[in-house]
Amino acid sequence: MNKKKLTLLIYVVISALVIGLSRYPRGLGIIAFMGFIPLFRFFDSAKHDKLFLLKASMLFSVIYNGVACYWIGYVSIPGLIGLFFLFGLYFWVIFLYLNTIWRERGIVKWLGFIAIWITFEFFLFHTELRFPWLNLGYALGEFNYLLQIADIGGIYLLSILILISNILLYKILAGDRKSIIVALALFTVWGGYGYLRFNSIKMEKQNLKVKMMQPSVGIDKFNVPIEELLTRYEKLLYYASLEDVDLHIWPEAAIPDRILHPQYGYMREILKNLARKNKLSIFFGCTDSSPAPEGHKYHDYYYNAATLLHYPELTFDEPYYKMLLVPVGERMPYLEYFPFLWNLEFGQANWEFGKEQKIFKTKDKQGKEYSFSTLICYEMLFPMLSNDIARSDVDFIVNLTNDVWFGESVGTYQHALVTRIRAIETRKPILRCANTGHSMVVSPNGKIEVFSKMMAIGNFDAPIYTTKSSSLFVKYFSNLPFLFVFSTLFIFLLAKFKSKKVN
Template sequence: MTTTSTSTASTLEPLNGYSPYIRALLSAVLLTLAMPGITGWWPLLFIALIPLFSALGRLSIQQSLFTGLLCGLLYYTSLLYWIIAVLKRYGGFHPALAAAALFALAFYMTVYFSLFCVLANHMLAQSASRGKSVALLLLIAPTLWIGLDFLRGILFTGIPWMDLGYALYRQPLLIQAADLGGHHLISFAVILVNALLFWLADRIHAFFSSASAGSDYHFAPPVIVFLLLVCLGGYSTVRYQQISSDTAATDTAIISVVQGNIEQHLKWSPHHKEKTVDQYLSLSAHAFQEEDKPALLVWPETALPFYPAREPLMDKIRDFIQAHDVLLLTGSPYFIVTPQEQTPVSYYNSALLLDHSGRVYSRYNKQHLVPFGEYVPLRTYLWFIKPLVEIVGDFTPGDSFKPLVAENIKAGVLICFESIFPDIARQETTEGANLLVNLTNDAWYGESSAPYHSWAMTVFRAVENRRGLVRAANTGISGFVSPTGEILQETALFKALATNAKMPLLSHHTLFTCGGYRFAILCLTLIPTLLYFSARKKRKE
């Protein structure tokens, strides 16, 4: 292999053979091991990208594209492997077709990964020396990554599944800055740490391998990055203590979460619906045997497997509510008849709030529906694909962020995977929610990593908006999260139970709630600027 000097006047040493691809595969493996559900070795998150970074800046366009494809495909297929079982069991897909669907989704998400590699490699290659290239990585890598993450989270309804920062969901002291710039800021910091450690390793290697390396250090960028990380760490420590104090002094409400553990293949069976109701009522009764009686019962998404308006079993539920003088928030399908419109009946995936008499007096309709799960996009052309939800007709999206008011509780409701879209919880907080409630049914994920992923992403909504968060899942994971992001309680998968917690009801707004959600947008808009200045710098050199 022909190489050149590493002095400031030289070009970067190229990588030939299989070296960049081996490094890409190593990064994919480290990222996979860092994510919850399989191993959850979160410290690996801070070194996982170093092998990939070590290849960038020295590749051709084709090499950088293939490096990104290789890393992204391995990572995303290992992250989303559970899709095959879901499509086979509940979608009726042939195993080969289910595997093809997984590959297609992983490939789509990998497009952003590859775009990162191509753009980063192009910008770093404009530097005349390895030292400058590595220092420039500290600015380029996090900005590019977060900007592309944001784009992936909004295009084609968005797939923001398990962005890097989410792997830290069990480390509240490391995620407090999410109330400044959301989970994207935490991912930004993770990438900064990877880039800084790579810079340090590269400079140590250069110092011992080249007599001229001392002139190629470029200390300013790493020093700035180090100070930024120190500031974020200091902020997190102080903010954690402050929010803990605020939480201890605020109003509270005792809430009970009921995890029914109804098997998915039985959930919509007409012959099983009475057993389902009896199961929830029996578990709910246990909640009142504890010393602190709940003011609000929370049942999961579509805990009622029928339309309440025309179901005799609602009498049982009303009798229970009246006997225990409690409010009930439950998931349920719902329909509205509007004969004056072209579509006379609209179906919703809803959260219903029942008052002390058992009457439905408030309702939230799910807004962000699951493609191919709750509706079929381009139904005219994809007529052969049926929704996974076993209800007649597609759901209609809701359009209101207003919280459901239950005495002193103002619940901002997130149904199913709405909890992975930060802006929904943010807008509900802006509308006055003092508590976030996630109703979900993760039964079709089985004993996979997906329920842990979903739980991890949900935890961040509490920190970003400084709201207590309650989660009721049919088969788990259910739980309670404090405004600091601490997991107060969480249930095991596939266990039927009811559990109570005293939840704080904070009302002030965070920087993220007011405008910090634009941090990722800023990163995206900076990408053309970075491309322009890197090209301009190359021309000057």
């Protein structure tokens, strides 16, 4: 490889490194505003051949994912390698596209750059390979004022503004003084909107008294008898009862058995006794099953689920089944099309997909009723799910999760901050109950009311603040990405047409 190509690949490495580091705490999200500048230099240098672009895209993927998502290797080294390869192919498509349109003059290439990147992020929310963890907007999770505009355009608008900021800074460094004015205007409007929106949202504290249990059950305890787990839970339940709690929330898979199945009646009685003794309702994660049709690999369909045990009725609600499953980790993708994949074993559960959202209802001590819906773990990454919940006009959203697999890595922090963006997008309070942390409560204005430490054991208050303030993103603009999908295709065809005309 000659010296020039090596220099170009260094640009790729720097971009991937900076964008990857923007997903780290302590304010590093701010460097997302300059992460693409070296990549612009890469495409400015020359038109590249497809093979070189493939090498560059694979390098970009390895560095970007290796820095931002190294923690996936804690669970599965093959899974991390697969992520490198899959995203390398995604980035190759992006690089090929940019290589085609980059000679366009004026604003066209910049619109094409924004369009293809937002199309890519939109794609990451769909198909059974969905993994939107790396969407750019999540880098701003620590900057509440900058996040407020998500109630207009959601996570997509945050990514768009980061991309525009990169373009403006690149042009400023190239000596374009007009871009300084545009950049100042952009951040004045963006920050000003955030400041005014944050301070103008009127919130009302509800009387429902909720505590979230963070038991910090380690991986080594997952296979112990359920009675041993319940011993730990019972202590925390007792402490919650001393504070006259209405609802006690337990994390994802807190009950790892199929408690609603007929054969586990004895376990349901144990839980009922705990609810009766402590005089509170319990919302908890569990597993469940239903009979599978003849010819299926297993006798039953299995689900990652959650349900509500009511006090004083001591009845269980029909469970919610997790609708979006982590590719490979929770289910091998496309099993219905490629049955041989059932024979591959990477430790995945191969859960079935849930079909619909569910609304749960509970009451405070005065008899006032509250409604809520839940998202389990990774589902919090998907705005279409939280938007659907917000449209049903529930009082709050509960996120049950278990990030024990990732230890105290940056992955747990990244996952937690997504909660803040969903709360702002929907203007709904979100209660995040995590087995090992971070458990948190986020109000509709994005304020983090509660944020637990990793591996802490205890109950955490979950104050619920609601607002009548609505979200334009939920009401009108959730389909914003389609504009960029169509723009991507139009600009590509335009560039190809001009190329043929020149030739």
